[in-house]
Amino acid sequence: MAPSPPPPAASDAQYAQQFLNTVLSQRGPSALPYAEDVKWLIRNHLVALIDAFPSLRPRVALFNHKDGRAAHLLQADGTIPITHAGAVYNLPAVLWLPEPYPRAPPLVFLSPTPDMLIKPHHPLVDCSGLVAGAPYLRSWVFPSSNLLDLARSLSHLFGLDPPLFTRSNPPNPLPAAPSSSMLPAPSPRAPSEVVYSPRPYRFPASPQLAARPPPTEDPAEVFRRNAIAKLVDTAYAEAAALRATREAEANALFAVQAELRGRGEWVDIGVRKIAEEMEALECRLQDVTMATDVIKAWVTENHKGAADADDAEAEGAIQPADVLSRQMLDCTAADLALEDAIYALDKAVQEGSVPFDGYLRSMRALAREQFFQRVLCTKVNSAQQQAHVTRMAARAPSHYAS
Incomplete structure (x- = not known):
């Protein structure tokens, strides 16, 4: 070989x-x-x-x-x-x-x-x-x-x-035993x-x-030699057990260290990704803030003229057809306003905000004014109906008039 x-x-x-x-x-x-x-x-x-x-x-x-x-x-x-x-x-x-x-x-x-x-x-x-x-x-x-x-x-x-x-007397050599x-x-x-x-x-x-007679040994020397051998055997056994325990502990610590290193790498990767995402979000927020400021400036610049135009258009959106219609609109508005004032006065006297004698005086004045507005509304309504009949008769054919 x-x-x-x-x-x-x-x-x-x-x-x-x-x-x-x-x-x-x-x-x-x-x-x-x-x-x-x-x-x-x-x-x-x-x-x-x-x-x-x-x-x-x-x-x-x-x-x-x-x-x-x-x-x-x-x-x-x-x-x-x-x-x-x-x-x-x-x-x-x-x-x-x-x-x-x-x-x-x-x-x-x-x-x-x-x-x-x-x-x-x-x-x-x-x-x-x-x-x-x-x-x-x-x-x-x-x-x-x-x-x-x-x-x-x-x-x-x-x-x-x-x-x-x-x-003591060596015999003849024996044949070799099988392996x-x-x-x-x-x-x-x-x-x-x-x-x-x-x-x-x-x-x-x-x-x-x-071949020679064994020397006489001292019992104390025999005991000392046996004790030394026993101590050596015990020391080897304890050292082996302690070494095995320490190696197992070291292997466990090495495994924990390797796991912690792996987790540390994952944590570093996660922190790096979060930092990149935060930077991108900050850039996006800055862009949105700039766009918001531009829109606010445009709205502020164009809102004033649009509001004035809307008020003017609202005022002229409804126009009475004639004098009676305008008078009827004014009377109806005054009647509704007085009705709201009376309701508010009732709530005030219930809550104790207005004394009862003052409530009676105000209620008498409001009711009197509301009465006159409603009478005026009735007269204007009668005049409008009469005018409407007159306009219809004027548009009728001549043979209906005779």
Whole structure:
């Protein structure tokens, strides 16, 4: 799958960098199943790990998943040094980088040699060698978590409580167990496996922990070591919970900020439209005001002459036909005016505005004047009828007159 590693012409760190640059830059069917935007971060993680732990070597190998799928993945294979009871030991381990790495934590397996056993009921390692209870793995957060800090955490925790011990009398090597869903491919190596270095790599010899009698430990020291491990585990768990809570709060605040920015943009657009509409309405109001002033000036200029002409036309609109008709019109107008005066006087005396004796005097004078106007109207009416009969007789034929 991957090209051959570079020739041994430089240091191990340079080999690792060249190897990672080559395998991570491949495209097409032979490309590793990692996201393109994190391949550079994966390279940096492995380079930093190898610089700090030279006993680990990068390589590409076939990994079998639980569901039967197989994929070529990156791994860091070698040993992790620990310090226990004043002595340095090397624990064989393999750090697999699954497809979603670094957004998901790596898979860490201890690969004991035939003369080693996994400590039963270890709090961090199960019977298959999977490191599943490490606090750093449980609190893995992208992109701050990395392989170097993970290896340092495991070195410290395994130094407090080693997960492997050596048999006192190592038996003959057992045949290799078939590869399971969580273990790497067994030896001999598959042809498709790409090894970092062309020369075979041998793990540093692990000291025989069980070859010598275990030293007597102080109970206080054991209690202190267990308390420290418990505190570290609790601190990692609380930090992970606090980090998750803070990230959720930050994401919620970011969402509110984005929504407020969107609403602010809509508000700015609305304010700008309202300002434009107000400016247009002010221009329209100015035009209407100017037109109103022009109309008012024209009406003021032409109203006076039109009113005088209307009054003159009203005066001459009705003209009596003769003297009797004019006298009849004047008498009728005077009679109606007196009738209105009497009505107004009645309302005044009812409201108490005019004293009763004054009402009687005024009423007597108005009634007397109205009587004379009505008598005059009657006489004028009789004269008009007589004149009308005379005009009709004058227009009659001569044979009716004889």
